Amino acid sequence: MQRMLSVEDAQKHLISLIQNVDESEFIPVSEALGRSPASPVTAPIDLPPFDCSAMDGYAISGSNSFEAGENFEVVGESLAGHPYTKTLNTEQACRILTGAAIPPGTSAIAIQEDTLRNGNSIMLSDTVQAGDNIRRRGMDVVAGKRLVNTGEFLSAFTVGWFAACGISEVEVVRKIRVAIFSTGDELQDPGTDLKHGQIYESNRMSLSMLLESKPVEVMDLGHLKDDKTEIRSAIDSIAGEVDLIVASGGVSVGDTDLVRSVIEEAGSLNFWKIALKPGKPLAVGNVNGSLFFGLPGNPVSTIITYLLFVAPTIDALSGLPWRKPTNFQATLSSGIQHRTGRREYQRGILISREGSLQVTPTGDQSSNRLASFYQCNCLIEVPSHLGVLRQGQTVNVLLLPGLHTFV
Incomplete structure (x- = not known):
């Protein structure tokens, strides 16, 4: 039986595979939010420019x-x-x-x-x-002062600083080119009629929405049939043209899980299977210079493996540091039963109550249940070796992007 990598070992292995994009472009400073400067930015004037x-x-x-x-x-x-x-x-x-x-x-x-x-x-x-x-003139910034270095995240505050200094454009790492697709004969587009045994495809929608917060150009290849030739043709059509290929589904051990074998034939498979729940069948490889992610097809697994592996990879390709989700310590408001052997990330609701952070799981944590993300604003980290987490126990929680609000 193949040994599963720990989350940390998988992330370390992944980091070793990443090569920063070395192409840049000049863009208006008004479009620089979330980008990474390709060269240091210096102040052209004193700020304030007069007493x-x-x-x-x-x-x-x-x-x-x-x-x-x-x-x-x-x-x-x-x-x-x-x-x-x-x-x-x-x-x-x-x-x-x-x-x-x-x-x-x-x-x-x-x-x-x-x-x-x-x-x-x-x-x-x-x-x-x-x-x-x-x-006094120059109290904030003296002309010639370095404002940011390469490999820094350009926040709204930094972009405003540039504007205050009269900077109208900035050289940044070009956008990361990402191709996405899903696989499965059962998948149908929302808005069409379902036949018995079919389901609506949601993973590409979730991935597209998550990618909107990143400096990327997305190529959506649609949902593909469980057909090796069709999958291989789609991958060959964009491999080498994009920095990242992200597939959803087809990486487990079923008879119609064909994506992993296609990657092994078309390129190389660097690792497969993570000691993670949900998200165990994650596959990472390379096809003609394009880094490949095969995400599990269950919707929750797709989202969690994106957050833990794909999102920080996009940052790293842009020259930014590998960034883990923001985490806090919180008190568990209800107990959790856990099968040991894999780290689990349960969906939770984090609130601030009487000066302390408390977190509650969102109910049934099955990997197919997108409903577990309803009102969810964090992931509860359950260590692989613990079978029971009791009410009142301190746990680590990871904040979900865009939902950093505590009620």
Whole structure:
């Protein structure tokens, strides 16, 4: 009997097979979310690009320290985008709003709450020190500073930082090319009439939705019959043209599970079978330079093997670090019975209650039950050696992407 790889060993083996994509493209910064920079990005300007006010109030000129009761003549105003350009003299003030450029000669900004205005003059109601409430040029970023390195994830915050620096386009690793297909004579497209023994195909839909959060170009080859020639023809048509081929179904030990044998004939099979529930029959190989994933056909197995193996592979191909799902420790609100020998990931609902995280399984955990994902926001990790997890026991939970909300 073939030895099953542990989840960690399978991931290590997979990492050794990954070769980063070395092609890049320039894209508008507005499209850079989730991408990986192909070269370091540096700031072209200082940020802020001029000395500006941190508060609404008055720019004042004079000494290094101002006392309550001092008076200043208001000679103008400086608004964001409309600076006051004349030089302030001693005992002069300029009305100023947050973000506006400070006039030449400004010593400090007296905040509005610490001033009393009477016509064209103000009186300080509190002390003010030179430099108070002034954001100096380059305080955030100095021109030439490296903002990000290669192999970093471009978040919404980073992209906003680029825009603030005036960066309009960025060089990123090109999108990962992914082909997907499913196999099974029983599969029919949603919207068609089912005959006895047929089911609607859902795995490609789930995979397509999950892939939308990744920097990928998806080629959908549809669902294929349990026919070796048809499967081989589909794989040969795109092998070498895409970075990743992801198939659903046909990798177990049934008479019509043909995908694994096709991979062995068309290319190479690197490993098969993981000590994982659900997801045991996962197959990983290579066909003409395209990394191949044969995911189990049961819908839950497809999703879990995608999350644990395919999603981080896409990140790694883009030059990002291998990223595991975010995990937390939580208290189990009901017991779990488990057959030892394989690590299991049960679907769960994670909530925050009275300052602690609690997690509840979503009922029947059969690998065909997509209903187990209803209201699910996490996976409960059940170690391979534990047969029973009791209520109140601390467990590790993995957050599902896009569902990081606790009720």
